Amino acid sequence: MHRLSVFFSSVALCAAFAAPALAGPSASAVPLNAPRIRLGHSKSSGSLAYGWSSSNWSGYAITGSAPYTSITGNWIVPQVTGGHGSTYSSAWIGIDGFNNSDLIQTGTEQDYYSGSAHYDAWWEILPAAETVIPDFVVNPGDHMSASIVKGSNGQWTITLDNVTTGQTFSTVQSYSGPGSSAEWILEAPTIGGRVAPLANYGQTVFDPGTANQANPGLVISDGGVMIQKRSQVSTPSAPDSDTDGFAVAYGSVAPQPPQS
Numbered sequence: 001m002h003r004l005s006v007f008f009s010s011v012a013l014c015a016a017f018a019a020p021a022l023a024g025p026s027a028s029a030v031p032l033n034a035p036r037i038r039l040g041h042s043k044s045s046g047s048l049a050y051g052w053s054s055s056n057w058s059g060y061a062i063t064g065s066a067p068y069t070s071i072t073g074n075w076i077v078p079q080v081t082g083g084h085g086s087t088y089s090s091a092w093i094g095i096d097g098f099n100n101s102d103l104i105q106t107g108t109e110q111d112y113y114s115g116s117a118h119y120d121a122w123w124e125i126l127p128a129a130e131t132v133i134p135d136f137v138v139n140p141g142d143h144m145s146a147s148i149v150k151g152s153n154g155q156w157t158i159t160l161d162n163v164t165t166g167q168t169f170s171t172v173q174s175y176s177g178p179g180s181s182a183e184w185i186l187e188a189p190t191i192g193g194r195v196a197p198l199a200n201y202g203q204t205v206f207d208p209g210t211a212n213q214a215n216p217g218l219v220i221s222d223g224g225v226m227i228q229k230r231s232q233v234s235t236p237s238a239p240d241s242d243t244d245g246f247a248v249a250y251g252s253v254a255p256q257p258p259q260s
Helices: none
Strands: 052-054 057-062 070-076 090-095 104-113 116-125 143-150 155-162 167-174 182-187 203-211 223-228 231-236 246-250
Touching: 052 057, 057 203, 057 231, 057 246, 070 090, 070 182, 090 143, 090 203, 104 143, 104 155, 116 155, 116 167, 182 203
Parallel strands: 052 223
Antiparallel strands: 057 182, 057 223, 070 143, 070 203, 090 104, 090 182, 104 116, 143 155, 155 167, 203 246, 223 231, 231 246
């Protein structure tokens, strides 16, 4: 449900690109079984030279220290507001999925449908569907902290903590992906086999994060924007000053990075 699905050329993407409101799911936005990526080479003055773009992902993905055997992340659950029809969003950390069809991940869902906002927590290992964590309370503004760590014999520990409420969840699962990438992502999930229209989530922050128990050393070319119906709908900031976090905002304007 949450792998990278469709990439577009990100040449000369500008953080100030205007994006009209979404009206509903695109009939052509069918996820690919094998994710693809095209690197961007933006050199425009006043723009951020993001490295990739996607119909369903925005945020940061790294590959330079593979294989990845651990990732951590912290984020604030964004508050979603209503728009045209049903809209959806997920915030998560994961390993793999950026340049292959494997993926292990955990995060929160922030959706708006039937006239109200809905929030929950989940974990997922592709190709299986996500597993909603029962009785795990998620509210907008909550501070989430998550980790995914490889143990012995192909066993991985997935942990998700709601720092605000003190609630914690952990599960040990088998996973055999190559660990070729690590990600911190704000996503439009796949609903009914199609990439869903992104919910208006306002703005949130992923900070701090680690990969392989170290500072990920994020650079702007690790970042990517989400494009739906030819409009830029989700945009990350530049990395923060200590290169372990970023902000991400609904729309085409890049937010300021968080204070380190």
